[in-house]
Amino acid sequence: MMLTQAPKGTKDVLPKESYKWHYIEGEIRKICFEFGYHEMRTPTFEHTELILRGVGETTDIVQKEMYTFNDKAGRSITLKPEGTAPAVRAFIEHGLHFDTQPTKLYYITPVFRYENVQAGRLREHHQFGVELFGSPSPSADAEVISLAMTFLKRLGLDNLKVNINNIGCQECRKNYNEALKNYLKDNYDKLCDVCKDRFERNTLRILDCKEKTCQAIVKDAPVITDYVCENCKNHFEGLKHELDILNIPYEVDPHIVRGLDYYTQTVFEIITSSIKENLTICGGGRYNNLIKEIGGPDMPAVGFGLGIERLILTLEARGIEIPKPKGVLLYVATIGDKAKDEASKIVFDLRNKGIPCERDLMNKSLKAQMKYANKIGAKYVIVLGDEEIDSNKARLKEMETGKEEDIVLSDLYKILLQRV
C-alpha cells in the first residue's frame, strides 16, 4: 500500500538520527555567524518563469528535472530545484540592493529535482547555500570558498581539494565558444548524441561529457583560459592569489563548467577524495549577470551550494562521529499512586526551571522504569515511594557509577543545579 510509503526519492528523518541534522545545522549557523552571513528563507515553490530564467533553459534541471504544476488559479508553479534563483528574487523584491553592500546570505532549504534515485541523491534533498551579492572582487570568491572549506574541515573531513576554473564573462565566452565550435566541427560525427545536441545549444558542456570518445576529442580542444579577456584573467589571478594567502590548496581544472547556465568567471568544486572515488560535495561560482537577468540592478554575485544528505553520508563513510546529544538529567521513578502525583509535580516544576527530566507515563514496574531511565540516558534517577514522600528524603542514584546518596527531597533542584 502506498498509504504507508513515502514517495520515491524522499526520506524521513527519524528521531533516532535527527541529532545529526541538528549538529550540522548548528555548525552551519555558527560558521555563517562568524563569517558574517545572515539567514534568508525563501518559499518552497516559485513561479516557474523565475526558475526558467534563473537556472537557464538549456540546463538538465529545466529540461527534465522540474516539479512543475498549475495551481488552482492557473499559475505555473515549480518546487525550487536550487536556492540561488529564489534568493536573488527575494533580494531584488525587497530592495536589499539599496542597502549598503555587500549582502551576505545563507540558507538551509529543501530542493526538488525529478531524477533517478541513488545513494545521496534524492528527489527532495536539503541544501546549505551561501550567496554574496554586490562585490566584483576576487576576495569575495575567496571568502565563500574559504567558508565552505573551513566548514567541511571543522566537521572533520580531510583530503579536501578545491578545483577552480575561469569560464570568463559573456564577452570572452563568445570568443571561446567560437574557437571551441571551430575545433569540434571537424570531429562532430564522432561526438556522442547528447553532445551533438549540445553543440549548438550549449557547447561548453561538451567539455564535461564523460563519454570516452568525447573526452578524447576534448583533450586537445582549445583551453578557455587562453580566451578570457584581460579583466577576467585578472580576476582569476586575484582569486588564486587570495587562496594562496589563505593557504587553501587548489587546482585549476579547465574542464569544470558546472551544470547551471548563470555562472561567469569563477566556477569551483570541492572534492573529497576517498579511497574509492572522488565525490563532489560542494559546488559554486560567480554569477555576475543573474541579478540583472531576473530584473534587478547590474550587480555581481558569488555563492555555493552543498548537499546535506550527501555530506552526512560522506561523514559516515569516513567514520567521523557526529556528537550525540546528552540524555535527560533526571528520571523520577515511582511506586504507587501517591508517588505518581508527587512525581508529576516535581517533574513539572523542575522542567519549568530548565532541568530536563522524565517520569513514567506507561505504568511500568520499578524495574522497567529503571531500564527505561538507562535507555534514555538519564544521568540520575530518584525513586519515589510512600516512604520518601512521608520523610521528605530520597536516594539520588548516579547511573554511570551506580552510587547512591541520601538527599532531602526539597533540595533536589539545588543539588541538580550543582551537577549540570
Next chain:
RNA sequence: GUGGAUAUAGUUCAGUUGGUUAGAGCGCCAGAUUGUGGCUCUGGAGGUCGUGGGUUCGAGUCCCACUAUCCACCCCA
C-alpha cells in the same frame, strides 16, 4: 530516460527440486531479582512472505504486470 539486482517480523537476514503450523540474531514486552538499570538466562508478543494477476491438487518458492528499494549510466548536490 537506459541497464542490472532485490522486495519474507519493528530491523538485519535464513527459508532445500514447489509439499503440513514460515525461522534466527538484534529490538520490544515479561520473568529469574514481589523497591533499583547495564551483563546473563528463560519465556512471550509480533508476518494476508511488496501489490495484483497467472500456472498448479498445492506457491514465500515458478511466470507476467505494477510499485518501491539498491547499484551503474546520464547529470548533479
